[in-house]
Amino acid sequence: MKSLGSIRRSFEPWNDPSQKPYIAFENITKKFGDFVAVKDLTLHIFQREFFALLGGSGCGKSTLLRMLAGFENPTHGEILLDGESMAGVPPYRRPVNMMFQSYALFPHMSVEKNIAFGLKQDGMAKSEIDDRVNNMLKLVKLDQFGNRKPHQLSGGQRQRVALARSIAKRPKVLLLDEPLGALDKKLREETQFELMDLQQELGLTFVVVTHDQEEAMTMADRIAVMDLGCIVQIGTPVEIYEAPNSEFVASFIGDINLFRGEVTSANGGVVNIETPDGMVIRSESHTALQAGQKASFAIRPEKLRVSRTRPDGGVNAASGEVWDIGYLGDMTVFHVKLKNGDVVKASLLNAARTVEDPISYDEEIWVSFDADSGVVLSS
Amino acid sequence: MKIISAFTRRLVIIIPYAWLLIFFLVPFGIVLKISLSQPMMAMPPYAPTIDMADGISGLIAAFKQFSFSNYVWLTEDALYINAYISSITIAFISTVLTLLIGFPLAYGMARAPVSLRPTLLMLVILPFWTSFLIRVYAWIGILKPEGLLNQFLMALGLIDEPLIILNTNTAVYIGIVYSYLPFMVLPIYSALEKMDYTLIEAAQDLGCPPITAFWKITFPLAIPGVVAGCLLVFIPAVGEFVIPDLLGGSRTLMIGKTLWSEFFNNRDWPVSSAVAVLLLLILVVPIMIFQQAQAKAQESGQ
Numbered sequence: 001m002k003s004l005g006s007i008r009r010s011f012e013p014w015n016d017p018s019q020k021p022y023i024a025f026e027n028i029t030k031k032f033g034d035f036v037a038v039k040d041l042t043l044h045i046f047q048r049e050f051f052a053l054l055g056g057s058g059c060g061k062s063t064l065l066r067m068l069a070g071f072e073n074p075t076h077g078e079i080l081l082d083g084e085s086m087a088g089v090p091p092y093r094r095p096v097n098m099m100f101q102s103y104a105l106f107p108h109m110s111v112e113k114n115i116a117f118g119l120k121q122d123g124m125a126k127s128e129i130d131d132r133v134n135n136m137l138k139l140v141k142l143d144q145f146g147n148r149k150p151h152q153l154s155g156g157q158r159q160r161v162a163l164a165r166s167i168a169k170r171p172k173v174l175l176l177d178e179p180l181g182a183l184d185k186k187l188r189e190e191t192q193f194e195l196m197d198l199q200q201e202l203g204l205t206f207v208v209v210t211h212d213q214e215e216a217m218t219m220a221d222r223i224a225v226m227d228l229g230c231i232v233q234i235g236t237p238v239e240i241y242e243a244p245n246s247e248f249v250a251s252f253i254g255d256i257n258l259f260r261g262e263v264t265s266a267n268g269g270v271v272n273i274e275t276p277d278g279m280v281i282r283s284e285s286h287t288a289l290q291a292g293q294k295a296s297f298a299i300r301p302e303k304l305r306v307s308r309t310r311p312d313g314g315v316n317a318a319s320g321e322v323w324d325i326g327y328l329g330d331m332t333v334f335h336v337k338l339k340n341g342d343v344v345k346a347s348l349l350n351a352a353r354t355v356e357d358p359i360s361y362d363e364e365i366w367v368s369f370d371a372d373s374g375v376v377l378s379s
Numbered sequence: 380m381k382i383i384s385a386f387t388r389r390l391v392i393i394i395p396y397a398w399l400l401i402f403f404l405v406p407f408g409i410v411l412k413i414s415l416s417q418p419m420m421a422m423p424p425y426a427p428t429i430d431m432a433d434g435i436s437g438l439i440a441a442f443k444q445f446s447f448s449n450y451v452w453l454t455e456d457a458l459y460i461n462a463y464i465s466s467i468t469i470a471f472i473s474t475v476l477t478l479l480i481g482f483p484l485a486y487g488m489a490r491a492p493v494s495l496r497p498t499l500l501m502l503v504i505l506p507f508w509t510s511f512l513i514r515v516y517a518w519i520g521i522l523k524p525e526g527l528l529n530q531f532l533m534a535l536g537l538i539d540e541p542l543i544i545l546n547t548n549t550a551v552y553i554g555i556v557y558s559y560l561p562f563m564v565l566p567i568y569s570a571l572e573k574m575d576y577t578l579i580e581a582a583q584d585l586g587c588p589p590i591t592a593f594w595k596i597t598f599p600l601a602i603p604g605v606v607a608g609c610l611l612v613f614i615p616a617v618g619e620f621v622i623p624d625l626l627g628g629s630r631t632l633m634i635g636k637t638l639w640s641e642f643f644n645n646r647d648w649p650v651s652s653a654v655a656v657l658l659l660l661i662l663v664v665p666i667m668i669f670q671q672a673q674a675k676a677q678e679s680g681q
Contacts (some may be wrong), residue, residue: 069580090583092585097585098580100577104578106578107578121586121591122586169586186637295550365398
């Protein structure tokens with residue numbers, strides 16, 4: 001049986017009706033003057049979930065996080081944490097901790113004092129604080145740096161201190177605001193996996209805000225894609241990538257080729273879409289569509305095949321001219337200009353080191369794809 | 380070209396050093412020398428005067444006449460010691476008052492909307508556009524028994540007879556706090572304005588109520604500004620002459636006034652020079668603290 005869904009462990013509390021949401025945003029609206037940052041948004045996040053809020057700048061994702069931390073109050077609606085309403089609870093009494101985008105390390109305190117800050121605030125015993133701080137330093141591999149001041153650390157080390165400080169109090173929920181934004185690419189990738197391991201180890205609920213789709217895809221159990229203060233789609237990374245529900249989501253996450261046209265026939269889960277220049281695409285579809293309706297067909301570049309001759313039996317095929325070739329190492333991206341002038345992207349995995357007679361610029365080639373490799377989006 | 384550029388590079392260093400040498404070190408040397416001389420009914424009113432006409436031997440003869448008797452005199456007459464103590468006390472109290480008023484002012488400015496800050500900053504600096512002397516004179520008009528303040532309070536019915544403020548230490552405090560407030564506000568403002576507000580959010584997020592967050596985060600980060608402000612007020616306030624002379628009474632004892640009367644009324648240049656040298660030595664301590672604080676702030680990258 002074909003499936004989309006969680007590829008990571010069998011952890012799907014969102015599909016289990018008996019599970020109670022751990023964090024609940026109920027009909028949240030947030031206005032700053034006339035500007036509506038979050039619009040009547042309802043979102044449920046479950047315990048131990050690694051949840052990502054993904055969107056461009058100004059989509060309301062950070063506002064949502066700040067409301068959960070208590071720095072902003074919703075204009076309408078209610079936030080519940082573990083069944084308790086957070087209305088009127090100031091940030092210093094909420095069982096959540098935040099890792100700030102700028103890290104917000106206290107510059108006049110050593111690494112140890114930074115980590116111990118929240119524990120001291122809770123009136124924990126000195127010996128217990130020392131133990132916890134040492135554990136945290138070990139956890140983030142900074143045992144040798146306890147006495148340093150933040151300005152004596154590298155960017156990656158500061159990020160770890162910020163992380164250690166925010167989990168030292170064992171919060172019910174850890175909020176991460178663009179946690180890896182300030183790191184370089186290589187360090188970012190490493191840290192993504194470290195964060196995932198840490199979340200597993202501590203069994204905490206993580207809510208991360210990011211504009212980086214790769215970061216969200218790698219780390220999160222579920223992703224909410226946001227735009228203009230609303231959630232456009234919620235799903236596992238696989239669902240979001242393979243079954244986007246709109247052109248916005250499809251193009252926000254990864255590369256996509258879009259063919260806009262009209263449905264000519266729809267029956268038994270198979271639709272035919274005809275583009276204005278007469279190309280007919282046959283695709284499987286789970287959404288109810290009717291003939292005559294406008295629709296677009298979206299397909300990822302890696303699901304397109306390229307060949308010099310029209311493939312046998314392939315339902316969907318179009319010919320065009322190789323316009324650009326981008327060699328990325330692990331794959332090669334072909335930009336193919338179709339007869340109607342549209343440019344489609346097709347990426348080919350470079351599974352072998354050498355290829356005999358590779359496709360080159362200006363060649364006439366065919367791009368083809370199966371009926372089940374794309375999605376139909378009603379528009 | 381290379382020689383010229385090397386020369387200009389040196390010139391850049393020479394200018395401030397030459398400035399210090401000509402306008403600070405040489406005058407200080409002269410004052411120091413006068414402080415070691417004896418008063419005379421002559422012009423200039425002290426001896427010995429160094430006369431190059433007598434050559435090296437004359438110079439040595441002059442050096443032999445130098446003595447510390449003026450400094451000994453300062454320790455013997457309680458007037459001077461009292462004046463020093465009183466100056467330092469008045470300067471200290473004024474500094475504390477200025478800090479108590481200046482810190483909230485600077486904090487308010489640093490938290491004001493960004494678009495409003497240049498205006499607020501200008502309002503703080505605005506009094507400098509009027510002469511310092513005129514502003515102190517204006518306070519006489521406000522504080523005198525039949526002045527604006529008393530008229531206002533009596534019109535309100537708060538008091539029945541005028542408050543005697545002018546010619547008391549209170550008037551001196553008012554004058555010093557008013558005149559030196561910008562020197563307190565500006566460094567504190569600059570320290571607070573640089574501070575990242577997310578630090579306060581982080582502190583609150585970790586369980587600090589706002590007041591605790593202020594004392595644990597905001598205040599420690601403002602300390603370089605507070606130290607700078609306090610010294611910028613304290614150091615000139617110790618030697619302040621105009622404000623105690625115009626607003627203070629006959630019983631307001633400050634070293635600046637003592638120095639003035641020694642110099643002009645008694646025409647005792649050597650003693651007044653000794654007073655000035657001793658004042659400088661007293662102030663060297665806070666100046667050193669100031670420099671150390673500056674160096675420390677720079678080191679921690681703030």
